[in-house]
Amino acid sequence: MTSTLSAPTQLKSAARVHNLRKSYGSKEVLRGIDFNIAPGEVVALIGRSGSGKSTILRVLAGLSGAHSGTVEVAGNPAVAFQEPRLLPWKTVVENVAFGLNRSPLSWEEARQQASALLQEVNLPDSDDAWPLTLSGGQAQRVSLARALISEPQLLLLDEPFGALDALTRLTAQELLLRTVAARNLGVLLVTHDVAEAVALADHVILLDEGEITHTLQVNIPGPKHTRRAHPSFGAHTAQLLEWLEITTPA
Numbered sequence: 001m002t003s004t005l006s007a008p009t010q011l012k013s014a015a016r017v018h019n020l021r022k023s024y025g026s027k028e029v030l031r032g033i034d035f036n037i038a039p040g041e042v043v044a045l046i047g048r049s050g051s052g053k054s055t056i057l058r059v060l061a062g063l064s065g066a067h068s069g070t071v072e073v074a075g076n077p078a079v080a081f082q083e084p085r086l087l088p089w090k091t092v093v094e095n096v097a098f099g100l101n102r103s104p105l106s107w108e109e110a111r112q113q114a115s116a117l118l119q120e121v122n123l124p125d126s127d128d129a130w131p132l133t134l135s136g137g138q139a140q141r142v143s144l145a146r147a148l149i150s151e152p153q154l155l156l157l158d159e160p161f162g163a164l165d166a167l168t169r170l171t172a173q174e175l176l177l178r179t180v181a182a183r184n185l186g187v188l189l190v191t192h193d194v195a196e197a198v199a200l201a202d203h204v205i206l207l208d209e210g211e212i213t214h215t216l217q218v219n220i221p222g223p224k225h226t227r228r229a230h231p232s233f234g235a236h237t238a239q240l241l242e243w244l245e246i247t248t249p250a
């Protein structure tokens with residue numbers, strides 16, 4: 001087993017995965033997984049339930065037990081899930097500052113950084129709000145701010161927009177694109193939504209029963225936030241849907 005955490009200067013990729021295999025007991029759930037994520041690049045992972053998407057994400061997060069193959073990750077990756085998982089007994093700014101719990105900063109410094117990040121995710125007046133008073137979209141932005149506060153080079157997102165309504169989801173996706181560009185983050189995005197994958201990703205990886213069956217390079221010219229309006233958007237989503245049908249039993 002090789003699993004290395006590298007300093008930023010040592011690694012040109014945000015993540016590098018080579019021949020990753022993983023089993024739970026006698027059941028092999030990942031086989032021969034290979035991919036790279038460059039800084040500033042979004043890689044989307046799609047596949048039906050149980051195909052191994054979350055397992056790949058947990059391996060990259062260092063939250064999974066033994067695996068084989070090479071997994072290299074720049075810095076300390078940050079994870080955000082579909083449910084924002086905020087602590088209800090802490091205020092919004094405290095929840096964000098909590099993402100720094102392993103840093104030597106004073107509480108006041110951490111709080112100031114958290115407050116600045118809340119501005120960055122368009123929640124400038126919510127420092128002292130309680131998580132239970134937030135909308136789903138607001139809670140998701142707090143979760144993003146908490147992930148960013150440790151200054152990760154790799155962001156691991158497990159269906160982060162799955163619980164949001166359609167319009168809120170579009171706003172959240174735009175915010176993610178801006179954040180990724182501004183911070184040159186590598187992102188692994190697990191999603192069920194082929195349109196979301198094509199709108200946000202540089203490459204889309206299709207996973208079926210623990211193996212990569214297809215990879216789509218998204219070649220839509222222009223900035224990502226204009227992709228949905230481009231004539232070739234539909235051809236990209238259609239390709240993914242076709243592959244998903246091929247790999248999904250009737």
Ligand SMILES: Nc1ncnc2c1ncn2[C@@H]1O[C@H](COP(=O)(O)OP(=O)(O)O)[C@@H](O)[C@H]1O
Nearest residue numbers: 024025029047048049050051052053054055056
């Ligand atoms: N902690 C675990 N123990 C045993 N089996 C697991 C565990 N976590 C996931 N699995 C199995 O690994 C496979 C992949 O799961 P997962 O990565 O959660 O899939 P996905 O996220 O694509 O739905 C599934 O067959 C699942 O049942």
Ligand SMILES: [Mg+2]
Nearest residue numbers: 053054055158
């Ligand atoms: Mg999952």
